[in-house]
Amino acid sequence: MRYFAKLQGQKEAVPVDIEPAGDNRFKLTHNGKTFIVDALTLDHGAVSMLVDGTSYGVEFDEQGDEVHVLVRGQVTRIDVADERRLRLRAGTTAFSAQGKQVIAAPMPGKVVKVLVKLGDEVKEGQGLVVVEAMKMENELKSPKAGKVVELPAKEGTAVEINAKLVVVE
């Protein structure tokens, strides 16, 4: 079976073929190389992985599309999916490819200040809203120069993670 894995920060998803090889073993093929992997899944989202003798204690943590993979202290964020799901994904992400930029709440918190008005022209890097969480104030800046076309953010209101705050076009 073929999966596509996209490492965070990379444009291209790389194909990886996997087939079971008995017990906890799997045959994986990734750009030409083939690996026999002994991967025992523990029941808390972790895998004990042995690749010819080398031991990797792997911890997984799914966060949205990505799975965060912790191996020997290094966290790699990987978006891995089969072909069907990848196609579905493509649809959803197409949107942000346009000029419109949605500034969403990066964490649950409280909008303590809205620094722009609907219709304002903003520079790239200009502060838009200030969100407070855990007693730290975080100023969200505009990713691009443009115009504030939507402004759902209201001062003093609590917001959930990923809540739309500002749209700049």
Next chain:
Amino acid sequence: MRYFAKLQGQKEAVPVDIEPAGDNRFKLTHNGKTFIVDALTLDHGAVSMLVDGTSYGVEFDEQGDEVHVLVRGQVTRIDVADERRLRLRAGTTAFSAQGKQVIAAPMPGKVVKVLVKLGDEVKEGQGLVVVEAMKMENELKSPKAGKVVELPAKEGTAVEINAKLVVVE
């Protein structure tokens, strides 16, 4: 709603009435006394319980019929069920009330020695089988004087917990 709770070692199950009282609160009535209990269930089988100001960190551990309740270092084994289930229970336990005594494996392990033969007359406290687990040998003794009427235990075989080893009548 009425529940019956039987403390380990006690013959009688005591009735306890419970009704929700909003949020995490419950009104419990137990031999005449009524308690307003603030019981927040945490998602790993634990409850933070406040009974007018007094805080109990309670950990639950279901083992078969019993739930082991850990409060401030004390473990209380309680068999708690509603009426319907209690009736069902009665049926299953009736069996051991008769003269027949089933000696079952108290833990998963290996039968290293069978000390009796089918048909043997045994004294109370006489050794019947030796089960080894975790490098400790445990001799299982007869709970009563009687005759070995069944002997499923075979030397050198592995046994699961609660596996029937000997029946003395």
Next chain:
Amino acid sequence: MAKIRKILVANRGEIAVRVMRTCKELGIATVAVYSEADRSALHVRTADQAFLVGPPPSRESYLVQERILEAAKKAGADAIHPGYGFLSENASFVRACEKAGITFIGPPASAMDAMGEKTRARQNMIKAGVPVVPGTAEPIATVEEARAYAEKIGVPVMLKAAGGGGGKGMRKVERLDDFESAWRAAKSEAMNAFGNDAVYIEKYLEKPHHVEIQVFADQYGNTIHLNERECSAQRRHQKVVEETPSPILTPEMRAKMGEVAVKAAKAVGYVGAGTVEFLVDVHRNFYFLEMNTRLQVEHPVTEWVTGLDLVAWQIKVAEGEKLPLTEAPTPNGHSIEVRIYAEDPARNFMPSPGRISYLRVPGGPYLRDDSGVFPGYTVPNFYDPMISKLSVWAPTRREAIERAKRALSEYVVKGITTNVRYLKGIVSHPEFVAGDYDTSFLTREHETLQGKEDPQLTEAALLASVVYAYQRDQKRAKTLPQTSSTGGKGGISAWRQSSRRR
């Protein structure tokens, strides 16, 4: 003075738990207070009693004196331990405790008055002949005046909350253009943290070290110091890594700074545990920065090298006992503490509250985890993002560093993002290992501290992620044949579901 039988801990999180641990060992009953956001918190379960004191925002709960005192009376507590932050440096609260006939475990109100307001503290220290950093003698009323003063002494300057420390309400200003926003942020943070938005200005020293001296005084005027802590590894004026002994201190400097710290404490009639913070410049001159009139977050490193329990000492001093020591003990070995925050260093240290789905803490020789969380706990977004303090001890600094790296490599927190890897980056960094790192270290080295990628581990992660996805999908196919239809967000929600069901 009477023995204390029951202590209300007017705090939350790791410090509340830490204080209760010592109480338990001393046979003293404990009372927790909690906000609506903290009903499920560990300190509530750790205490013998617990009382609700209000809604999530600390201004409406942990900072409301009447509520705290009410809880103390209800519980019949004869003393209150304030922890750090919240009401710990609030003199009016100390007076309220006195009026209520409840022992406040900390310095007298008078000492707090003298030190609590940073500006008054500076004046007192100048009187006492303690060197201070140049700056305004008073808080500044308007942003215009403030900006004018900044222009006069010239940037960089520090904006500082007069009401309290701990990095809250503090901003460094490098360019005057940033002055207004920094001013606004400092004032609003100060208000949140201390209920007092007074802010003053100090000249910013270049490449300073932050070195602090732990002091302790009993009710009979006996005052000693317990050596120093090096706290120069800071971000946003928030300490991240602390150690003792300080790698830059000579025995002579230690003695001199200790002497000055004791003098400072005596000058204000100090009682209990306190910390005198100094800035040390490149020429190793030191300046009084402020005095924290309470227990410090980083007190464990001092405990490691002295063998003492500072919280037990606080309680005994409050009971009227004399100090067991008459002078500073020679530090035994070396200790390092790292602060574990629920934040994402890769995304500008964005706080990352949420549910801790899995937690495995390090074990083995000479390490200590002071945690306020547990597996299954949801970290609320109303309070400080620190979830735990990990500290280690070893005979030498080099060994302590290796131990800290080992311990961090065992720390697994899932469900939320933490700075564990960043911390490993810090203690592994050549500048930290060399020992001469100033307060600009973390900012300067930000990129390097993110840690560089090991291609072998990346490949392992890649392979593992495919196995994971494959097994997850196989399992889902087996257990929930229907969900393929429910994947509203392109299957993601379905992934989540299946992971939840597991």
Next chain:
Amino acid sequence: MAKIRKILVANRGEIAVRVMRTCKELGIATVAVYSEADRSALHVRTADQAFLVGPPPSRESYLVQERILEAAKKAGADAIHPGYGFLSENASFVRACEKAGITFIGPPASAMDAMGEKTRARQNMIKAGVPVVPGTAEPIATVEEARAYAEKIGVPVMLKAAGGGGGKGMRKVERLDDFESAWRAAKSEAMNAFGNDAVYIEKYLEKPHHVEIQVFADQYGNTIHLNERECSAQRRHQKVVEETPSPILTPEMRAKMGEVAVKAAKAVGYVGAGTVEFLVDVHRNFYFLEMNTRLQVEHPVTEWVTGLDLVAWQIKVAEGEKLPLTEAPTPNGHSIEVRIYAEDPARNFMPSPGRISYLRVPGGPYLRDDSGVFPGYTVPNFYDPMISKLSVWAPTRREAIERAKRALSEYVVKGITTNVRYLKGIVSHPEFVAGDYDTSFLTREHETLQGKEDPQLTEAALLASVVYAYQRDQKRAKTLPQTSSTGGKGGISAWRQSSRRR
């Protein structure tokens, strides 16, 4: 001698993990071996490499020398650390390592020959002028001879495996009627544990204390001791609680026993870490019991009061370094270790293997958890039931006891039954607190140590259990309306299901 770059740890569970922790801190790569029952074990994930060495029974895996050496060659390990138990006291394995050109981290085979066979050890000690317990000079061939000897010297007697220690293959015989069954059990346990069923007999001393001296020797004949450990809290000759310093030792006795221990080690040309065990009778005479030619389970208490890392020392000595100390350090403070077993004290300490559904380990000042398990791990039933060692430190014994109680009160293991409460009963018991407890303590006080019931807590538990059942049933009714039909075992299986789904 060359630095060691990669170590294979020929063991499992907590000790394998503990050794690997030190290796990691020293920058030495680690190799694990595992049986088919241990694929999911923590030591496999902790190591840099891991190799399968056979089926679950240790005789077919961890005790098979060829398999271990094969793995070491495959991995390119230049040294093997045996931990304790398994091959750690097997001289033929030491020779096999030499032949294979792999450094064995432990004493030379000759020293093991001299000490490993308990009977030979006794003869050697008598030669060296060390006092020994009266008993047979040789293992005994037949049960008849053995019984005859027992009758001659009179019960109570001890049956002991000649091949190894650690309480395995050991039985006390009080009545001659029990002799045969005790003999059978001792021999078969000995065979399992050491692959050698030779058993000998010793006179059993009344009310003896078990006090042992830690010794250390480098390759140049420098031999010192690191003071004692009191290990009289035993059950079935299995240590349960250990502490240092021993509450019954005077400085004079400590010096005298230390001297004798060093003499014993020198007499056999000892190298590395070893422990000389003594019995101390009511008159405070001490007798050589045996020498364990390996690291002890309870080494952490010695580490706490000396600040040393004994595993690091073992490795450095194996590399040819000289001992850093020339004499015993004065113990700093007091340390207590409790062994956490997967067993049920209320059911005759029945082993309780199974899945650990939830685990929360204690934290805070001066405690140490050396664990071999993790949440979600299934404890297999093939090996020793010890899952973790918890140790604490404090300036005084009294404080150490309070700290141990506090730490145990925080230890939560769910899914399997453990002896945590029993351990709390031990350290809280007046006889333990008083300090003069002999090896009969745990057996004599068995009932008391189960702990007595607190009616308030029982009522709380009762109320809580009803809330729990109510919520569980409500939830089940919501989420799985169908299961009411599946309750094959009268609803029990249904309960389990619902709890699993949660």
